[in-house]
Amino acid sequence: MIVLEDVHKTYGRQKVLDGISFRIREGSVTTVIGTSGSGKSVLLRQMIGLEKPDSGTILIKGENIVNLSSRELNRIRRHIGVLFQEGALFDSLTVKENVAFPVREHLKLTEKQVQEIVDVRLTQVGLREHQDKLPAELSGGMRKRVGLARALALDPAIVFFDEPTTGLDPITRDVIYRLIEKTHAEDSRTYVLVSHDVGGVLRISDEVMMLRDGKIGWSGTPDEIRSTSDEAVRQFFTGSVNGPIRIE
Numbered sequence: 316m317i318v319l320e321d322v323h324k325t326y327g328r329q330k331v332l333d334g335i336s337f338r339i340r341e342g343s344v345t346t347v348i349g350t351s352g353s354g355k356s357v358l359l360r361q362m363i364g365l366e367k368p369d370s371g372t373i374l375i376k377g378e379n380i381v382n383l384s385s386r387e388l389n390r391i392r393r394h395i396g397v398l399f400q401e402g403a404l405f406d407s408l409t410v411k412e413n414v415a416f417p418v419r420e421h422l423k424l425t426e427k428q429v430q431e432i433v434d435v436r437l438t439q440v441g442l443r444e445h446q447d448k449l450p451a452e453l454s455g456g457m458r459k460r461v462g463l464a465r466a467l468a469l470d471p472a473i474v475f476f477d478e479p480t481t482g483l484d485p486i487t488r489d490v491i492y493r494l495i496e497k498t499h500a501e502d503s504r505t506y507v508l509v510s511h512d513v514g515g516v517l518r519i520s521d522e523v524m525m526l527r528d529g530k531i532g533w534s535g536t537p538d539e540i541r542s543t544s545d546e547a548v549r550q551f552f553t554g555s556v557n558g559p560i561r562i563e
């Protein structure tokens with residue numbers, strides 16, 4: 316479903332991605348972890364076609380997106396939803412209009428059909444009664460939920476999440492994880508997350524990959540994380556070198 320082969324990306328003299336290869340299974344929840352600055356967001360930008368890698372292959376549903384023109388990329392993007400780190404909502408558009416935006420951009424539908432899609436997605440994230448508010452009138456957690464509704468609006472096969480819970484309190488974080496779990500269970504899409512939220516990662520992921528030194532330094536299941544002897548993975552999940560693995 317998503318296959319990366321030997322992907323490289325350098326900015327100036329800084330090599331950020333140094334030969335990334337992996338496969339993401341269709342219908343799975345996969346999380347890329349790694350310390351701040353390890354290149355998680357850079358990796359995500361290559362996978363959604365926002366930037367081109369210097370070399371390597373990125374197959375999305377069997378198609379190498381690296382060499383696609385922006386028009387061809389647009390066709391692929393129709394099947395990809397993205398929840399950006401800051402939500403990236405349009406401040407001057409209401410909740411409803413934010414969710415309708417990609418629908419209007421990609422599909423030729425009647426106003427009534429657009430409304431129906433918006434209703435379904437806002438109901439799914441529990442925000443239907445807030446549909447006429449502006450992003451500034453929402454809490455941080457609500458903005459993430461609007462972002463999720465918008466990411467799901469086109470009924471995408473793949474949804475990418477960049478740090479979906481950063482900056483939220485533990486209760487709101489839990490709400491977002493429940494929504495991620497719920498929407499994944501309802502629609503069985505492929506979810507790819509980038510996160511440093513240790514507890515959440517263990518809870519919702521089928522597969523975890525650790526980005527380090529520009530490569531996938533470790534990958535495995537949450538169960539394998541709990542029993543791994545890999546020092547960097549243990550350190551990441553415990554915050555200390557020899558402590559027990561914390562499980563929420």
Ligand SMILES: Nc1ncnc2c1ncn2[C@@H]1O[C@H](COP(=O)(O)OP(=O)(O)OP(=O)(O)O)[C@@H](O)[C@H]1O
Nearest residue numbers: 326329331349350351352353354355356357358511
């Ligand atoms: N457009 C760019 N131009 C130059 N350098 C960049 C660019 N984007 C990212 N970098 C560099 O690439 C490295 C990885 O950045 P990235 O944003 O992917 O980190 P990250 O793993 O997402 O970190 P965080 O967990 O803090 O979000 C950083 O050193 C950053 O300065």
Ligand SMILES: [Mg+2]
Nearest residue numbers: 355356357478
């Ligand atoms: Mg980042």
